[in-house]
Amino acid sequence: MTKGPxxxxxxxxxxxxxxxxxEIDALGAEFDREVLWKPFMLGPAFKTTGSRxxxxxxxxxxxxxxxxxxxxxxxxxxxxxxxxxxAAILAAPRxxxxxKDQGKTLSAHKFAxxxxxxxxxxxxxxxxxxETADVAAECGIDREEFIKAVTSSEAKQRLIEEGxxxxxxxxxxxxxxxxxxxxxxxxxxxxxxxxxxxxGKWG
Amino acid sequence: xxTVDPRPIDFYFDFSSPYAxxxxxxxxxxxxxxxxxxxxxxxxxxxxxxxxxxRPLFHQPLRGPYGERxxxxxxxxxxxxxxxxxxxxxISLAVSRAFYWLEDHHNEVIFDFAHAVFARYxxxxxxxxxxxxxxxxxxxxxxxxxxxIEGCQDPQVKARLKDETAQAIEKGVFGAPFIIVDxxxxxxxxxxxxxxxWLKTGGW
Numbered sequence: 001m002t003k004g005p006x007x008x009x010x011x012x013x014x015x016x017x018x019x020x021x022x023e024i025d026a027l028g029a030e031f032d033r034e035v036l037w038k039p040f041m042l043g044p045a046f047k048t049t050g051s052r053x054x055x056x057x058x059x060x061x062x063x064x065x066x067x068x069x070x071x072x073x074x075x076x077x078x079x080x081x082x083x084x085x086x087a088a089i090l091a092a093p094r095x096x097x098x099x100k101d102q103g104k105t106l107s108a109h110k111f112a113x114x115x116x117x118x119x120x121x122x123x124x125x126x127x128x129x130x131e132t133a134d135v136a137a138e139c140g141i142d143r144e145e146f147i148k149a150v151t152s153s154e155a156k157q158r159l160i161e162e163g164x165x166x167x168x169x170x171x172x173x174x175x176x177x178x179x180x181x182x183x184x185x186x187x188x189x190x191x192x193x194x195x196x197x198x199x200g201k202w203g
Numbered sequence: 204x205x206t207v208d209p210r211p212i213d214f215y216f217d218f219s220s221p222y223a224x225x226x227x228x229x230x231x232x233x234x235x236x237x238x239x240x241x242x243x244x245x246x247x248x249x250x251x252x253x254x255x256x257x258r259p260l261f262h263q264p265l266r267g268p269y270g271e272r273x274x275x276x277x278x279x280x281x282x283x284x285x286x287x288x289x290x291x292x293x294i295s296l297a298v299s300r301a302f303y304w305l306e307d308h309h310n311e312v313i314f315d316f317a318h319a320v321f322a323r324y325x326x327x328x329x330x331x332x333x334x335x336x337x338x339x340x341x342x343x344x345x346x347x348x349x350x351x352i353e354g355c356q357d358p359q360v361k362a363r364l365k366d367e368t369a370q371a372i373e374k375g376v377f378g379a380p381f382i383i384v385d386x387x388x389x390x391x392x393x394x395x396x397x398x399x400x401w402l403k404t405g406g407w
Contacts, residue, residue, distance in 0.1 A: 050263060058255050058256075060378070170265055171265075185269060192280075
C-alpha cells in the first residue's frame, strides 16, 4: 500500500517555516513519504483567524526574535534577522508554482530552499522581484522567463487560489504539516510529526 | 542526599490554560532529574492578553478546533485523561488566590492542590470558581476548608496575585505555560525537549 504524502504548508516570509524546511525532506525520506511543498501567503490566513504578525505583538515579538537565534544555534541552521521583517514575499511562491506546474518539482524545491536561505541567512531583499530572479538564476532557472512568469496575472491568481484552498482546509499558520489528515502547527511540532509517522495515532 | 541547585525554574501559568495543565504533569519531575526545584506562579493570563491583544487559543477561528484536537491528542501522548471543558476559559481568581494562601500556610500541599485544581477542570470538566469549589479542593488535600476560603479573601493574598501577574508581564510572560530557566524564556508545552536540553547543557 502506498503511504500518503506529507503536506508541508509554509510561507516564504516565515522564520519557523524556514527552520522546518531544513528538516522536512529528511523526515519524509526516513518514513518513505513524499513531501508536498505548498507555499501560501499567511496574510489572508491571519485575516481569517484575527492573528497578527509576531513582531506586532507586545512581549511576543521580542520573545520570537530571541527564539529564532536560539533555534539557529540549536539546529545549526544559519540565521540572520532580515533587515525588513515581516515583508511581502510574493515572487518566490509564484515562481515555485510556475516551476511545479511545468513538472519541474526538483527545481521548484531547490529554488524554495535557496529563496529561504537568501532571506533568512544571507540578508537578501527577497521582497524584490529582481533579487528573487537572481536567486532563481543561481538555481539554473532562466532569469527573464522567471520575471515574466512571476509578474503574470496567472501566477498571481494561482497563488491566491492555493492560499484560499489552504485556509479552506484548515491551515492557519506556518509551518503547517498535514499527515493522513492529522494537522501539526509549528516548527516545534516536528518531533510529534515524527512520532505520528512512526506509531500512527496515540492512545 | 542529592544537593539541590539553588536556582529555581519559574513556571508561569493560568489554571484555565490547557497546555499549562499538560506541563503541570511533567515539570517537577523533569526539574528533579537535574537537581532543580520549580516555583509555580499561577497568574491571571487575561491581564497579559490585555497587554498583547492575544486571545485564548480555543476562541480563534481555525486555530480553535485545531487547539482542541491537539490538546486531547497531546494528553493521550502523555497518558493523561483530558476533556475540553464546556466553559472555557474560566476566571481562575479563587483557586489562584487559594494557591498563594496555601504557599504561605500549608506549603506541603501546594502541588497536590494545583494538581487537584487542574484535574477538576481538565478531567472532570468543571470550572472551580466558587467558595464551595475551593472548599471541596481543600478537603481533597487535607486543609481546613473554612480557613482556605477565608484566606482567599485576605487583602494580602489578593495583592500577591496581582503582583505575581504584574511581575510576570514585566519578565515578558505573554502566554501559558511559560517557563523561565536561568533567565531563558520558553513558551509552550511543546518546548519540553528544549527545556531539558537547556537544563542538561546549561544552554547553547
